[in-house]
Amino acid sequence: MPVVVDPSALGDYGAFPVELNRDWLGRVCHLGAADLEQVRRRTEERTQLGYALHLVTVRAIGTFLPDPTMVPTPVLAALARQLDITDAGALRGYQELAVRWRHSCEIRDRHGYRDFTAQPGRFLFTAWLYRQAWTDDVSPAVLFRAAHRHLLAEQILLPGHSVLARLVAAVRDRAARRLHARLAAAASPELVARLEKLLLVPEGARRSELDRLRRPPFTPTITGLVRALERLAQVRALGAGALDLSGLPSRRIAALARYADQSWATQLADLGSTRRVATLLAYTHLLTSSARDDVIDIFDVVFGDLQRSATHRGERRRVGELRDYDCAVGEVHARMRGGARCP
Missing domain, CATH: 1.10.1490 (Dna Fragmentation Factor Alpha Subunit; Chain: A;)
Known part of the structure; x- marks a missing residue:
């Protein structure tokens, strides 16, 4: 079966960048003293320029081009300036010379490049x-x-x-x-049986057990808290959360869990047996933690509301008590003043 490659991944694979700025040319196309020494061992200008093109090409894109002359014009110009070559057609006919294969082999051996198929x-x-x-x-x-x-x-x-x-x-x-x-x-055989049962729709129900467990209670009330606790108990009863999966990559497990969370139960049922069990196990293993977090979130909201309500009632009662206290103090003060005026 052919493998389709994402065009975005190919980008600059085995090719020069589309835009060549001055910094890139100075960094990649620069020939050091040792490079110039090797290049100038060639007697003709075209073999010198061809050798330099081979060297810069493999450094820049990681491979040799089938036609070494098919390089961007700025690269060719940068190398010609360093080699003091002014003839614009100096490279003409180089791709037809057998020596170009020897040049690529020499560069590969001298600079440590290895074939993709070479072992190890x-x-x-x-x-x-x-x-x-x-x-x-x-x-x-x-x-x-x-x-x-x-x-x-x-x-x-x-x-x-x-x-x-x-x-x-x-x-x-x-x-x-x-x-x-x-x-x-x-997963034990008992756990596998419980996981497989999650994909079934109970008689008289409209959704599978998996769909029901995937929907967390979102009502921030006492009733919602009770339902969240019941859901947590049901998830824990599956037993997947008690397994030690620390030896497996957590990101791969999380990816499987996301797939299970976003797929229909019928899609999961159509998977191969091993992949289906693995996907359900990864999801229910992480669902244990998320169900516990749901309980904590609802608990915080519910008891926060209860605390604020109790505080408000206390403040109202305190205001009423202070009002009665002020009235009583005023009455006592009035009577004391009245008694002081008596002969």
Whole structure:
């Protein structure tokens, strides 16, 4: 099955940037003293310029072009200035010379570039790629770009984009299958049966148990708090939250849980048995924590309202008591003044 590569991931893969500014040209196209020494060992201007183009091309884009003369004009001009070559047609006919293959081999050996298929570099790169896919649920485009940067940093000559895209797809699939298998193996047969039952619609009901548990109670009342506690008890009764999944990547588990939360129960039922169990296990494992958080949130709102209501009633009662106290003091004061005027 062909692998479709996201055009955004290809970008500058094996190609020069569209816009070449002065800083980029000065950084990439600069030939040091050792580079100039190697270039000037060639006797003709076209072989000197061709060798320099090979060297700069592999440094800039990580591979050799089939036609080394097909480089942007600013790159060719920058190299010609450094080699004191003024003839605009000095490179004419270089792509037809057999010596250009020897130039690319010499540059590869002298500067430490390795073929993509050479071992142990291929194995080490595949192992690195697998670690990236295992630890996080990254998209194929993101993983493709990360692999591109890694190949450039390790001076591994870039393969064709379809070759790298197939490798990325195969590694992601292998990491996903391993995660599903380990999650399914962590669940006991009793837990698997309870998880599978979540996808069924009880008789007389309109939604499956999974759909019901996915909807948290949002009413900030005592009734809502009771329903949240009942939901938490039902989630805990499944037993998924008690499993120790610390040996598995948390981001991959969270990605599986998100998929379960956003999918219909019928979609989950159509998955393969191992992937279905793994997806439900990941979701119910994280649902235990989120259901507890829902209880705490509703508790804070409900008892905050009760506290504010009690405080308000206390303040009203206090105001009433102060009013009665003022009236009593006024009455006593009036009587004392009246008694003082008596003969």
